[in-house]
Amino acid sequence: xxxxxxxxxxxxxxxxxxxxxxxxxxxxxxxxxxxxxxxxxxxxxxxxxxxxxxxxxxxxxxxxxxxxxxxxxxxxxxxxxxxxxxxxxxxxxxxxxxxxxxxxxxxxxxxxxxxxxxxxxxxxxxxxxxxxxxxxxxxxxxxxxxxxxxxxxxxxxxxxxxxxxxxxxxxxxxxxxxxxxxxxxxxxxxxxxxxxxxxxxxxxxxxxxxxxxxxxxxxxxxxxxxxxxxxxxxxxxxxxxxxxxxxxxxxxxxxxx
Numbered sequence: 001x002x003x004x005x006x007x008x009x010x011x012x013x014x015x016x017x018x019x020x021x022x023x024x025x026x027x028x029x030x031x032x033x034x035x036x037x038x039x040x041x042x043x044x045x046x047x048x049x050x051x052x053x054x055x056x057x058x059x060x061x062x063x064x065x066x067x068x069x070x071x072x073x074x075x076x077x078x079x080x081x082x083x084x085x086x087x088x089x090x091x092x093x094x095x096x097x098x099x100x101x102x103x104x105x106x107x108x109x110x111x112x113x114x115x116x117x118x119x120x121x122x123x124x125x126x127x128x129x130x131x132x133x134x135x136x137x138x139x140x141x142x143x144x145x146x147x148x149x150x151x152x153x154x155x156x157x158x159x160x161x162x163x164x165x166x167x168x169x170x171x172x173x174x175x176x177x178x179x180x181x182x183x184x185x186x187x188x189x190x191x192x193x194x195x196x197x198x199x200x201x202x203x204x205x206x207x208x209x210x211x212x213x214x215x216x217x218x219x220x221x222x223x224x225x226x227x228x229x230x231x232x233x234x235x236x237x238x239x240x241x242x243x244x245x246x247x248x249x250x251x252x253x254x255x256x257x
Contacts, residue, residue, distance in 0.1 A: 096136075
């Protein structure tokens with residue numbers, strides 16, 4: 001049994017939210033911008049699939065993760081469960097994926113040898129059979145790479161990173177931060193390419209982060225120990241600041257990052 005599997009879990013409860021998450025990292029950063037027809041095809045499949053559209057599964061507390069897996073298989077979208085609600089996530093636009101890719105490249109070489117920075121890895125809510133989220137990037141013990149588990153205990157997370165999409169609302173962003181705080185993820189970095197800002201959330205307590213350090217693109221982010229590194233934001237791009245190339249990713253509804 002690995003160190004990750006041996007960690008004890010602390011009880012936690014989350015009051016729930018109705019956030020509509022429409023972002024998430026691709027498995028390969030280079031595939032962030034996809035063929036328009038493929039994107040539209042997935043969108044149509046997503047619109048036609050809901051828990052009620054899977055007659056062999058009946059949504060109820062305790063089986064939502066199974067339903068999320070079936071929806072992912074049917075649509076190709078990523079599904080998370082926040083506050084007991086299924087939230088589907090289409091593929092992000094290129095700039096969203098670009099921020100994640102740059103951040104990973106900056107963080108990974110500077111990490112202590114016992115830590116890694118995987119993308120598309122999920123965090124569970126302790127003592128909740130359903131809730132889990134999939135941040136754009138996280139930092140966790142290297143032992144996770146040798147585990148058969150797909151969910152990480154929040155106690156094993158050193159950092160979670162969320163990149164905001166163009167269509168996310170203020171309430172959605174607050175609800176997401178509250179989820180991480182209730183789960184007691186120690187450090188949450190929120191990057192917002194809509195306005196070129198970032199916020200470093202630390203010291204989760206009573207369902208909220210007690211310290212929030214704001215900054216702007218161009219200002220370095222100092223990540224606390226045990227990561228203990230400084231990350232440049234000079235290369236992060238704003239949404240909508242460069243012209244689109246013909247045939248690339250246009251016509252997608254909702255403006256997700």
